[in-house]
Amino acid sequence: MIKKETGISFNLVSRQKLNSFSSVEKLNYILKEVKDGRILVLEQGLTATEQTTLIKHTMKEIDHDTFIGIEMGGYGEEKTSFFQRVFGIIKKPRMTVIGPAHLLKMVHKSNDMIETTIIPGRGAK
Amino acid sequence: MGLFNIFRRRKFSSIIQKIFGKKHAKIGIYGPPNVGKTTLANRILRDWTGDIMGSVSEIPHETRRAKWKTNIKIDNGGSSLVMDLVDTPGITTKIDFKEFMNTYGLSKEESRMRAKEATEGVIESIRWLEDIDGVVLVMDATQDPFTQVNVTIIGNLEARDLPILIAANKIDAEDASPATLKSAFPQHPVVPISALTGYNTEKLYNTMVKRFGKKRHKRKRR
Numbered sequence: 001m002i003k004k005e006t007g008i009s010f011n012l013v014s015r016q017k018l019n020s021f022s023s024v025e026k027l028n029y030i031l032k033e034v035k036d037g038r039i040l041v042l043e044q045g046l047t048a049t050e051q052t053t054l055i056k057h058t059m060k061e062i063d064h065d066t067f068i069g070i071e072m073g074g075y076g077e078e079k080t081s082f083f084q085r086v087f088g089i090i091k092k093p094r095m096t097v098i099g100p101a102h103l104l105k106m107v108h109k110s111n112d113m114i115e116t117t118i119i120p121g122r123g124a125k
Numbered sequence: 126m127g128l129f130n131i132f133r134r135r136k137f138s139s140i141i142q143k144i145f146g147k148k149h150a151k152i153g154i155y156g157p158p159n160v161g162k163t164t165l166a167n168r169i170l171r172d173w174t175g176d177i178m179g180s181v182s183e184i185p186h187e188t189r190r191a192k193w194k195t196n197i198k199i200d201n202g203g204s205s206l207v208m209d210l211v212d213t214p215g216i217t218t219k220i221d222f223k224e225f226m227n228t229y230g231l232s233k234e235e236s237r238m239r240a241k242e243a244t245e246g247v248i249e250s251i252r253w254l255e256d257i258d259g260v261v262l263v264m265d266a267t268q269d270p271f272t273q274v275n276v277t278i279i280g281n282l283e284a285r286d287l288p289i290l291i292a293a294n295k296i297d298a299e300d301a302s303p304a305t306l307k308s309a310f311p312q313h314p315v316v317p318i319s320a321l322t323g324y325n326t327e328k329l330y331n332t333m334v335k336r337f338g339k340k341r342h343k344r345k346r347r
Contacts, residue, residue, distance in 0.1 A: 047280070047284070048276075048277055048279075048280025048281040048283070048284050049281055049284055051273075051277040051280070051281075052251055052254070052277055052278075052281050055216065055217075055218055055247065055251065055277065056247070056248050056251045058218060058219075059220075059244040059245070059247045059248050060244070060248070062219075062220060062240075062244050064220075064221075064222045064237055064240055064241070068219050068220060068221040069217070069218050069219025069220055069221075070218045070219060071218065071219065072218055072273045073273055074273070074276075101218065101219035101221070102221075106272075106273070108269065108271075109269070109271040109272070109273070110271055111271075
């Protein structure tokens with residue numbers, strides 16, 4: 001029998017996988033994974049509107065005993081040029097890290113660096 | 126969406142409004158918990174109507190339901206702004222009832238109730254974003270401004286093309302650093318204030334009239 005590892009799951013999710021989801025599916029996927037105790041690094045992050053919706057969904061899922069919410073950190077969306085805007089090219093969200101708030105803590109965030117720490121002693125389920 | 130499509134969606138009447146300015150706007154006071162949103166709302170109301178918006182507390186999530194007052198007139202020399210002011214509950218990504226117990230000494234029952242109401246308050250704040258014309262985003266000038274909540278709110282408002290004014294609050298505190306806020310969000314006006322003492326609120330009012338007195342067009346959410 002293989003002994004199950006009890007470390008913290010840290011999943012790097014590719015842009016292709018995220019693009020295969022609709023916006024609703026993507027948020028459901030993220031919230032389910034995070035509620036299961038996994039920390040996700042999204043190669044392509046969420047738009048500001050998706051982030052707001054994720055916060056709203058998170059608030060509905062908080063049960064105060066097992067899930068107290070999420071910790072999230074991402075870079076701002078890429079700036080688009082005048083010509084890109086003329087042709088309707090939308091800004092692309094950049095890399096984002098999301099995890100359960102009881103496991104992941106944002107230490108510092110700037111334009112170029114997101115510094116996080118994992119709260120010890122709280123392995124994934 | 127391209128500029129051509131945006132232009133096509135605009136009606137003639139709204140173009141006229143844009144030229145001549147909007148004199149009545151619904152303004153939301155937004156920000157993370159405990160940055161002084163209600164203190165600022167009380168300051169604005171006291172200065173212009175003699176009323177107050179709600180109670181304040183050092184315990185986070187004191188405001189757990191949005192409150193609003195209508196027809197508040199702010200004068201700025203020759204121009205003025207009539208606004209409906211909405212004081213919203215603090216937006217956050219996490220709420221731990223144990224923090225209310227361990228840090229602020231609330232009972233378990235009070236803490237759980239406060240946390241539950243706070244989650245509902247966050248949802249209500251986000252819903253209000255659909256219905257406002259501009260935002261005074263309150264930030265604590267003593268704290269790191271690059272929080273995800275600040276970035277998310279700003280990104281959301283930028284996507285809708287809504288005007289933002291950042292109030293760098295608690296400037297009376299010794300470790301306040303409004304310059305950090307200004308450099309963090311250079312694309313938006315930042316006014317250092319103390320909502321508690323009233324420091325620099327004249328400048329805030331002047332900027333509000335200039336910033337929110339113009340009609341903007343809300344974009345549909347992407």
